[in-house]
Amino acid sequence: MMFDALRRRLMQLDEVKQAAKQQHNLKAGSIMINAELRVNKNKRIGEVPGVEVGDMFYFRIEMCLVGLNSQSMAGIDYMSAKFGNEEDPVAISIVSAGVYDNTEDDPDVLVYTGQGMSGKDDQKLERGNLALERSLHRGNLIRVIRSVKDLTCPTGKIYIYDGLYKIKEAWVEKGKSGFNVFKHKLLREPGQPDGIAVWKKTEKWRESPSSRDHVILHDISYGVESRPVCLVNEVDDEKGPSNFTYTTTLNHGNSLSSMRKMQGCKCTSVCLPGDNNCSCTHRNAGDLPYSASGILVSRMPMLYECNASCTCSHNCRNRVVQKGTQIHFEVFKTGDRGWGLRSWDPIRAGTFICEYAGEIIDQNNVNGEDDYIFETPPSEQNLRWNYAPELLGEPSLSDPNETPKQLPIIISAKRTGNVARFMNHSCSPNVFWQPVLYDHGDEGYPHIAFFAIKHVPPMTELTYDYGQSHGNIQLGTNSGCRKSKNCLCWSRKCRGSFG
Template sequence: MERHQYPDSTPNSSTENVGLDVKPLRTLAPMFPSSYGLNVFSQSRTSPFIYISPSDYSSLPPGFTPPFPPFQAPQPGNARQPNSYPNGNSSFQTPSASAAEKKMKKQIHLGSNSVTDGSNSGCSMKPQKKKSRKALNIDSGLVPSLLDPRDSVEIVLMTFDALRRRLSQLDDGKEVKNQRPDLTAGTTLMSSDLRANRAKRIGSVPGIEIGDIFYFRIELCVVGLHAPIMAGIDYMTAQFENGDDTVAVSVVSSGGYENEETNTDALIYSGQGGNANVDQKLQRGNLALERSLHRGNVVRVVRSARDYSVPNGKIYFYDGLYKVESSWVEKGKSGFNVFKFKLLREPEQPPGLAIWKMTQQWKDNPTSRGRIILPDISSGAENVPVCLVNEVDDEKGPTHFRYSTTVEYLRPLNSMKPLEICRCASVCLPGDVHCTCAKLNGGNLPYSSNGTLVSRKPLIYECNMSCCCSSNCRNRVTQRGITHKLEVFKTRDRGWGLRSWDPIRTGTFICEYTGEVINKINLEDENADNDEYILQTIGFDEKAFKWNYGPELLGEPSADYSTESLGPLPIFISAKNMGNVSRFMNHSCSPNVFWQPVLYDHGDEGYPHIMFFAMKHIPPLTELTFDYGMGGGTGSRRTRKCLCGSPKCRGLFG
């Protein structure tokens, strides 16, 4: 075979590494994925939202319906028009809408064949009947098209995970379980037209930021970051100044191939296709990446990390924009040819993989964390050490307080109303109609099998010390204390803050607000007005009300709770003189944490424990914040200027 070396490809020093066999494009017969046995060169203009390669389709769970869109896809003139990128190739053009639409209607000729899109444009499956939002009575706040891009993405992801948690909860008591509730949730969202960024594009995706994390591949699909739920390379046909071409738009490095990911600014990506007995071919995603090398377009890169909270789990995170710098062919471990592509990260982007590598180094060796004031501010009171760090100035720490992991009530616990007890052997089981604690929670256990909160409620009842179940019961989540590696750090303009070295999954318990319970009379004292550490259950971010699953999507009655049912509560807690890490959690008008009342050591519903849970997936080293609210009532804290910096900042809080 004649070898053709790219001018900018990696030189080969052995016979095992050969130049990519790049013949003139007119001699290459493009091989893009067929749609379930249909002709790959069908000229249908309807592009499915997701394509699944036939070779991968067999690995999906039995009975799964591929999540194709239930509506007419955007016209090719719009779907194939890439977004411009400020640092992109100078030859890249974004023509006017009318010119683009006119040109995109033409077929693109590659060799003797023609295609109309880089995705499964040949699919002729009949779209499902679109469900009416009016019939479902879906809140307009859940409709992505009515929101700004960031809100659109966050609402879609929040609704997806809420549906997935609810589906898992419904399956808990069944003998035959749904093995992939994530796929069912994704299909449900798309069949109801609840998703973001429908059209493929080159470059950044509106509403998605570098560092954003995802726990399921289909989450990448429903927000438009990466369409295929199996294949690692996504591509589309785009218009360049000298003609149309099919180029790669994103890749996912999930550990399934022999990739090299040690460099934070480079990725050696292995091509797709082939197996232990077959050479990879220059087709589909491999061909698209090769064309991106010559076209110079940016490619989104999604990397992955191990999720230690579940067996064989992965966390995907968006690492930013890259360009294909070179490509070659080499012998893989199986002895057969594998395509290799070297992608280099575009400059002046926020750190992505570098954050994960840095925090992992700290977890492996905590002494490697620089600018530590105290290795454990809790002095051993917490399950996990909480370090105190200042990278801003020379301040040696916050004002003195007594660290406590418990709440100090106005009267002894043994004088308060006791909770009912369950008599479950070993642990409380989902679907057990005799479990008293499940009955108190409306018939279902409030937490999933991995300990995440299923839905927000006016009050959650955990098992108490008199219950017969063991300490391993899934209904004892918050009373076990913190489990994430947290750090208290100095912010630049808002005092001390709280963040985590670990990624935090939505619905995960973070910490309790501890301190001294004060009565309403003392709250009206002038000294209390200067207490910046008083927690009042008055603050609700708008998204906190929509955190529960959209029950209409599952044919269930609405589970929305009003402001009256979720607060305010008569309890007031001051962490000024005593408290834990929660006292350092700052206010934000766009928070990533919400509070949830929980009872487990007494039954007085007016004085529950105030527990904090993740409102959404939170990347490592992201500050943890909740909405302090706007009180305005008797005994409330004085109003303060807000410095959260959110686009939706109210300007004031308190």
């Protein structure tokens, strides 16, 4: 995900300079290629190391960087391969991007049109088309990437790696232009995890939530969230989590009124990148922390959103966490870790997930074992979040192992809370926590907001790292509220325990 971190930073820098619009994705890709950060450079038939079925990409160059498909424009990637003593050009990967008239209704079948659509002549049996024809005879595996519309961007696409297919038949037919085109019917190999099928299901559920099966409760938030939060159990007969009151707020008790007020900016309408008069920009190390679409650019020791003292409007880009989540969540029963959280929506890296709602408590007032505690762990992931500033000629972070300051805040979501209370631990998480201030200025007791570390496909469990206190040794003033437990994340990087 270094690519997306570079792309976000390049966009942020150009906004400040008010530079002409550039294709930041291509620039980020070029920087990584020049720095020898491209992986799986040698073409291959079959699976690509490090790429899993269901992985999602927002740009073609992303797929080039990981070796999934080396074509930045064309849909058919091919190579010369040996079959015994013979050698043939065969297709190794295809992208169905909606440019051609493909048939994709069945998640296990793809009818793929050959390349070449000038509308002035028949398609020719050459290059990618020839490779597809030879793949029919050789029966080799072909990686298939499908695409869907990016609902957050009118012209955008999301590319989904759908797994391995084989061509079962091919023919020539008249296309809409009146000229001959090649058609290829590909069948998905059995035994693979679901790819595009998951997207088709969740699209149906978003349009008609009642079509989701195994539902216990259609909205566990009872209308508190802007979108219903479905409660689902496909595992056993348990009817739901222990009783709690759903809230989206952080209860400071009686202390909020006595906390230091935040200074407000004097911006008219909205805060703008590069405005040296914006005090909110200065508090955020000289840059607005979010892109124009509300995506977090980089992780920060403390993030300062605009507040009630600011003169900018509610539509200012520096108001994200305070507006609440915009995601279709599902609370579901896991096989071995109680209840978990996932989304019906694809989530882009840097997207705000939710805040950790609940009650701020004192360590001395923790009653019994509370599994719904958030405290800043003494051993957290560092602040880099995939970003390598030296690639852009910026100063390296002073300490690559720098960790966020351990804050005194402790939040319990045992009695009151939101979807964040259902996020499980993982030693390889896809979500991180970010301290945010917007309704007071006390840096020891910020709001705890969660953001996506990487692109997260629909129906992927959302997890964050609870931290490790080395056998629950008291390492900090608030260490030890969450008891150490055996970890069941099953990650390759699993530490064996957490808390």
